[in-house]
Amino acid sequence: MQANCPKQYLPIASKTILQTTIDRLLSHGQIQQVVCAVSDGDGYYADQACAQDDRVTRISGGAERADSVLNALTATIEHLGAEKASQTWVLVHDAARPCVTSKAIDDLLSFCQQQGHGAILAAPVRDTMKRSNDGTNVAKTEPRDGLWHALTPQCFPLLELHRALSDALAQGVAITDEASAIEWAGGRVGLVADSMTNLKITHPQDLALAELILSSQEQTS
Numbered sequence: 001m002q003a004n005c006p007k008q009y010l011p012i013a014s015k016t017i018l019q020t021t022i023d024r025l026l027s028h029g030q031i032q033q034v035v036c037a038v039s040d041g042d043g044y045y046a047d048q049a050c051a052q053d054d055r056v057t058r059i060s061g062g063a064e065r066a067d068s069v070l071n072a073l074t075a076t077i078e079h080l081g082a083e084k085a086s087q088t089w090v091l092v093h094d095a096a097r098p099c100v101t102s103k104a105i106d107d108l109l110s111f112c113q114q115q116g117h118g119a120i121l122a123a124p125v126r127d128t129m130k131r132s133n134d135g136t137n138v139a140k141t142e143p144r145d146g147l148w149h150a151l152t153p154q155c156f157p158l159l160e161l162h163r164a165l166s167d168a169l170a171q172g173v174a175i176t177d178e179a180s181a182i183e184w185a186g187g188r189v190g191l192v193a194d195s196m197t198n199l200k201i202t203h204p205q206d207l208a209l210a211e212l213i214l215s216s217q218e219q220t221s
């Protein structure tokens with residue numbers, strides 16, 4: 001992001017990206033608690049409004065995203081105890097996706113409730129897909145049929161996800177989202193269609209785009 005602080009603390013509209021994302025999650029009627037993975041050396045989190053919010057629990061982040069998620073799941077299981085944990089589902093979300101909507105979360109929760117297994121928000125690939133072997137020239141065109149962008153939140157039973165993720169990481173499997181851990185463990189993952197407006201802020205130009213999306217969502221809500 002070419003920023004002078006971790007990107008989740010960059011301002012977007014009147015708040016930081018992190019605070020915007022957490023506010024979006026907590027404004028959903030079925031989300032009671034957010035567990036936020038924060039690096040131990042982080043010097044910014046304490047100044048966020050969420051640091052004073054009883055509904056938000058800070059836990060230690062890890063080196064990679066999957067390590068942070070595993071820490072958050074472990075802390076949640078310890079907090080709930082075995083019996084309650086066995087009945088609990090979790091939504092795992094990127095701090096860098098502040099434009100997630102309540103409607104998308106509703107769709108995801110309804111799907112999981114109806115199907116009885118986990119699912120992710122996703123958007124179908126719409127451009128022609130090119131493969132390059134050198135980053136300069138096209139080697140071939142890949143069929144895009146059946147390809148989707150994986151978004152977040154991703155929703156799974158707490159214990160199923162914890163087991164899949166800890167086993168996959170213990171065996172050195174590369175895990176970039178929760179679904180990949182469940183897939184690796186042989187579980188079922190549904191696709192719930194969402195919009196690419198649920199973007200992950202990754203490049204500097206994404207900030208302005210996310211600001212526009214937030215503002216248009218506020219006008220239509």
Ligand SMILES: Nc1ccn([C@@H]2O[C@H](COP(=O)(O)OP(=O)(O)OP(=O)(O)O)[C@@H](O)[C@H]2O)c(=O)n1
Pocket residue numbers: 001007037061062063064065066068069093094095096097200201202
């Ligand atoms: N060690 C890490 C790294 C990432 N994340 C989470 O994973 C999300 C998606 O990762 P992304 O933001 O793309 O990864 P980074 O490596 O943090 O950022 P970048 O790709 O911009 O370098 C982040 O928003 C954050 O919520 C995390 O919890 N712990």
Ligand SMILES: C[C@](O)(CO)[C@H](O)COP(=O)(O)O
Pocket residue numbers: 065094149150151152176177178200
């Ligand atoms: C979880 C995710 O946002 C789904 O698209 C993505 O995989 C995160 O990956 P990153 O490598 O941490 O950006």
